Amino acid sequence: MSRIVSVFVPCLMDAPHPETARSVVTVLRRIGVSVNIPKEQSCCGQPAYNNGYRREAARVARRFLKTFASARAIVCPSGSCVHMIRHEYPVLFANDAQWLRLAEEIGKRTFELTEFLVDVLQVTDVGACYPAKATYHDSCHLARGLGIRSQPRELLSNVRGLQWVEMKDSDRCCGFGGAFSIKYPEISTALCDDKIENIRNTGADTVIGCDMGCLMHIAARLATTGSPIHVRHIADILAHTGNAP
Amino acid sequence: MTTPSPEHYPQQAKQALSDPILKKALKGLQDRLGSGALAAYRNLPEGEGLRHLAHEIRKAHVRNIDVLLATLGRNIRSHGGNVFFARDAAAATDYVLNLARERGVRGVVKGKSMTSEEIGINAALEKDGISVTETDLGEFIIQLAGEHPSHIIAPAIHKTREDIGRLFEKTIGIPYTDDPPALTLAARKYLRTRFLEADMGITGCNLACAQTGQIALVSNEGNIRLSTTLPRIHVAIMGMERICATLDEQLLLLRLLCRGASAQKMGGYVSFIAGPRKDGFRDGPEEFHLIVLDNDRSRILADPVFREVLCCIRCGGCLNVCPVYARIGGHTYGYAYSGPIGAVITPLLTGIERSKHLYCGETLCGACKDICPVGIDLPRMLLALRNIHAEGSRRWNIRPNHLLESLAYGIWAQLMTRPKLYNAAIRLGHELSPLIQRLHLPGWTPQRAIPSLAKRRFTQSPMSQTSTGENRHGS
Ligand code: SF4
Numbered sequence: 001m002s003r004i005v006s007v008f009v010p011c012l013m014d015a016p017h018p019e020t021a022r023s024v025v026t027v028l029r030r031i032g033v034s035v036n037i038p039k040e041q042s043c044c045g046q047p048a049y050n051n052g053y054r055r056e057a058a059r060v061a062r063r064f065l066k067t068f069a070s071a072r073a074i075v076c077p078s079g080s081c082v083h084m085i086r087h088e089y090p091v092l093f094a095n096d097a098q099w100l101r102l103a104e105e106i107g108k109r110t111f112e113l114t115e116f117l118v119d120v121l122q123v124t125d126v127g128a129c130y131p132a133k134a135t136y137h138d139s140c141h142l143a144r145g146l147g148i149r150s151q152p153r154e155l156l157s158n159v160r161g162l163q164w165v166e167m168k169d170s171d172r173c174c175g176f177g178g179a180f181s182i183k184y185p186e187i188s189t190a191l192c193d194d195k196i197e198n199i200r201n202t203g204a205d206t207v208i209g210c211d212m213g214c215l216m217h218i219a220a221r222l223a224t225t226g227s228p229i230h231v232r233h234i235a236d237i238l239a240h241t242g243n244a245p
Numbered sequence: 246m247t248t249p250s251p252e253h254y255p256q257q258a259k260q261a262l263s264d265p266i267l268k269k270a271l272k273g274l275q276d277r278l279g280s281g282a283l284a285a286y287r288n289l290p291e292g293e294g295l296r297h298l299a300h301e302i303r304k305a306h307v308r309n310i311d312v313l314l315a316t317l318g319r320n321i322r323s324h325g326g327n328v329f330f331a332r333d334a335a336a337a338t339d340y341v342l343n344l345a346r347e348r349g350v351r352g353v354v355k356g357k358s359m360t361s362e363e364i365g366i367n368a369a370l371e372k373d374g375i376s377v378t379e380t381d382l383g384e385f386i387i388q389l390a391g392e393h394p395s396h397i398i399a400p401a402i403h404k405t406r407e408d409i410g411r412l413f414e415k416t417i418g419i420p421y422t423d424d425p426p427a428l429t430l431a432a433r434k435y436l437r438t439r440f441l442e443a444d445m446g447i448t449g450c451n452l453a454c455a456q457t458g459q460i461a462l463v464s465n466e467g468n469i470r471l472s473t474t475l476p477r478i479h480v481a482i483m484g485m486e487r488i489c490a491t492l493d494e495q496l497l498l499l500r501l502l503c504r505g506a507s508a509q510k511m512g513g514y515v516s517f518i519a520g521p522r523k524d525g526f527r528d529g530p531e532e533f534h535l536i537v538l539d540n541d542r543s544r545i546l547a548d549p550v551f552r553e554v555l556c557c558i559r560c561g562g563c564l565n566v567c568p569v570y571a572r573i574g575g576h577t578y579g580y581a582y583s584g585p586i587g588a589v590i591t592p593l594l595t596g597i598e599r600s601k602h603l604y605c606g607e608t609l610c611g612a613c614k615d616i617c618p619v620g621i622d623l624p625r626m627l628l629a630l631r632n633i634h635a636e637g638s639r640r641w642n643i644r645p646n647h648l649l650e651s652l653a654y655g656i657w658a659q660l661m662t663r664p665k666l667y668n669a670a671i672r673l674g675h676e677l678s679p680l681i682q683r684l685h686l687p688g689w690t691p692q693r694a695i696p697s698l699a700k701r702r703f704t705q706s707p708m709s710q711t712s713t714g715e716n717r718h719g720s
Contacts, residue, residue: 009702009703009704011661013703014702014703014704015671015674015675015698015699015701015702015703016696016697016698016699017699018699018701018702018703018706021703021704021709022703022708022709025709037704037709038704039664039704039705040664041704042660042661042662042664042667043661045661047654047657048654048657048658049628050609050628050631051605051631051635051650051654052628052630052631052632052633052634052635052636053632053635053636053650053651053654054632054635054636055636056654056655056657056658059658059661059662060658060661060662063661063662088628091625091628140608140609140610140611140612141611144610144611144612144614144615145611172568172610172612173568173608173610173612175568175608176608177607177608177609177610179605180605180606180607180608180609181688181689182688182689183605183606183688184255184258184605184606185688185689185692185693186258186259186262186692187258187262187569187572187573187606188608188692189692189693190262190572191568191569191572191608192693194568194571194572216696217693219694219696220689220693220694220695220696221692221693221694223693223694224691224692224693224694
């Protein structure tokens with residue numbers, strides 16, 4: 001498999017968390033992967049798609065496909081974007097043979113970060129060191145949609161200094177769900193509180209995940225309760241090599 | 246259920262969220278049954294893959310539904326039973342009412358049936374002066390309380406034993422107790438008399454088999470067996486999609502049904518009923534009537550996107566894993582069917598627009614698809630319903646009428662396809678971040694803090710471009 005990859009940075013990471021995007025690049029470069037970051041990228045189209053606005057979603061999706069058409073491999077640090085590209089684009093372009101073909105081709109070349117590291121490159125140790133007691137949240141599209149559960153765990157188990165503890169129902173939804181979290185804030189936060197309770201019960205000081213949406217949601221809820229628990233994207237853990245985070 | 250009320254979802258949800266007893270009950274239920282079902286699939290001798298086979302089998306049943314139903318009808322009639330194909334709820338209730346009048350029925354005992362809930366048969370019979378008694382313990386409790394079931398297989402899950410103790414004291418006149426065995430015994434004693442007095446038993450049908458011309462009914466309390474054998478008339482009501490082609494397929498699906506519903510290999514009682522009592526037999530009713538209910542299912546069948554939902558065997562498994570259902574309970578969905586399956590079929594049966602909260606108020610987490618014994622892709626259908634809501638549909642006679650929302654997504658699409666505009670918007674967002682964070686953003690705050698934006702997107706920063714340049718030649 002290609003050692004040159006194009007990175008697709010999810011919109012929820014690009015502006016709110018540029019430092020995490022930088023971590024993605026750092027990790028890939030550290031293991032000798034060449035990274036290309038197309039400037040024309042924006043979003044996979046998921047926000048509109050999930051709310052039923054398929055015309056708008058298709059416009060944005062076409063732009064994504066054009067931007068990455070020539071990429072040999074696309075790496076994206078988000079289970080939900082990869083799920084969108086791999087499994088929802090075929091639905092979105094079902095009646096558009098030309099775009100459908102491109103979407104299916106690109107879908108096969110698009111990988112979630114941990115999937116790319118472990119399944120494609122067969123790398124499970126990226127030389128990271130991150131002293132913390134951590135637990136891992138399985139995001140919905142990543143775990144159930146793409147079946148990626150062991151890959152992040154393998155990577156994390158090789159991070160020096162990281163003490164590991166599983167939470168109960170780690171793959172239960174955190175209640176984000178995009179616009180759902182705004183349209184039904186009470187239900188959304190109730191679900192988030194269930195998640196936070198499971199996180200707290202582990203005694204971990206850090207919760208790690210692979211999807212910025214969930215992480216932002218959990219962090220935003222934790223912030224209002226004044227909790228000291230840190231919320232980290234897996235890329236930030238894997239990029240870290242020093243002592244104290 | 247006489248009047249569906251899916252439009253009250255937001256208010257009902259808020260009410261349910263503040264109910265700690267409901268929360269505890271549903272958590273207990275999900276902890277027991279949700280993970281139990283997944284384990285039960287793993288323990289299948291044929292392996293988990295059996296569910297894929299079941300999915301294909303069910304799709305074939307739905308594809309051949311016309312032939313299968315005709316065969317079922319023929320075979321049941323040849324066994325001396327009656328079959329009535331009811332176009333809608335009114336036709337089905339009229340059939341039962343007329344039958345009850347003609348045969349002088351005064352008392353009816355019922356086995357648990359969501360389809361009977363869908364057509365509102367209890368109210369119709371009671372209006373005619375006929376007494377109706379639910380005989381499933383949970384349904385019995387709900388009936389005494391004058392409520393509707395809140396779970397497909399655990400209808401009274403929202404009630405505590407103290408609630409039930411007080412209810413029994415008030416309604417069936419036993420001294421107060423909250424001891425479950427004592428309560429169960431009291432119900433049993435009360436129900437025994439009703440069974441013996443009843444002229445008619447009404448049940449649902451878990452799955453029918455065309456080849457053999459019988460219906461199968463599963464229960465854990467034995468009440469369905471009594472309802473189908475003691476009264477002189479037995480009426481079974483089935484949604485028209487609950488049909489299998491062969492006995493082997495019916496058995497396979499019953500095994501999956503019990504695993505999905507309650508993590509059991511098989512329910513405590515399984516009855517196969519092919520018609521009335523045969524000459525020379527001592528048990529069974531004098532008459533057997535099967536009502537096959539359409540009630541807009543044909544409309545679903547005609548739609549290639551939603552047809553798959555007719556594969557559902559109503560095990561209730563998806564309710565046992567849905568995180569949203571766990572917090573808002575069954576009543577919030579405002580119809581006989583709740584949870585993820587309700588969020589898809591209630592809109593299709595009662596109106597897509599009026600039920601918009603049902604399919605918008607789910608997180609698309611996919612747990613329902615994961616547990617479904619017949620592999621129905623409910624999240625895909627929630628997305629399809631949202632699409633109809635947003636963009637309209639001629640087939641379902643829905644016009645797009647969400648101007649503001651579609652305008653917002655239009656602007657968003659503009660931003661996402663014009664990098665300069667997008668970058669400018671981010672810069673503006675960054676400048677306004679401190680202000681926005683102090684504002685009360687309805688929908689997000691006060692429950693959650695507002696994240697801030699960087700000045701520049703990572704993908705537009707020189708750093709991101711350098712790393713490209715360096716590496717192109719680097720490795
Ligand atoms: S959708 Fe699947 S899990 Fe839900 S009730 Fe139907 S068969 Fe059971």
